[in-house]
Amino acid sequence: MKKETEVREIIEYYAGQKEAKSQENLTAMLREIQETEGWIPAEACSIAAEKIGIKESMLACIIKLYPSLKSAPYVHEILLCTGERCQRKDSLELLAAVKEKLQTDKEGLSKDKRILLTTRNCLKKCSTSPNIYVDKVHYPNMTKDKLLKLIDKLRQE
Template sequence: MEINKEFYIELEKFINELKDKKNDVKILNFVLEKLDIIPIEVQKFIADKTGLLEISIENTINFYPKFRNKVSGKKIKEVSICVGMTCGLYGKEFYEELAKILEIDEDGISKDGNMLLTTKRCFGRCNKGPNISIDGEIYSMMTMSELKIRLGLK
């Protein structure tokens, strides 16, 4: 992806106007808003302009799934399964079955790199469980077969 000079001027202005110039979360949110990805060259630019180490920016990106999913430029589906008190039993079973099907790695990324699988403690819909969030949209009273259909799995 070719990034134009105007973007870098706008990014530098944004960084300069921040009270905390090392607030990489705010800066990365700005980049995502403008580009919808976080290219390596932009990470280097941020490091140069803020004095942050590139590894520090990379660690922030790896910590937040919404950033991690945007480094390569390919959109990855985010699936969170409630494992709180009410959903817990079903949630754990759903998670384990999906983890096996998708061959999830230690970071929660599927083998094909198209899906991020995580657990959440509660979505606040306990009387409608089990609850699952797919790309931020919460689905209640899910069955495993419905979930597989929504995710395009067999």
């Protein structure tokens, strides 16, 4: 069965549920779409919103609320700490360097759509700042050179 047909069947199923507009139902639907596609395409959100009778922005909010839901087909995720202690050790300089290297859009997605850059105010690892996570693996005491080399390595995968 083609992915597009499978996604439409998932949407039809959840649109027919008694509590179709509940957050629980919408989240389950989005998770199933992601299992099928590997991510949640904007087109699927548009179709789902129309069928269920909600705004697309509601689905976008749910996707942002759950870090496990992906609105883009990225392969790697970089999470950079922008907390006060990391900032004192140049985390904002790291952020600027990564944004420039990846040519990120406003959502943090790299130009090649393979790497997602996100930030968090504090990763609670202040003693080893500046800190980043790449694909949920912690990298302490990060420097600009180490980070740019790490990005080059990610792009080769």
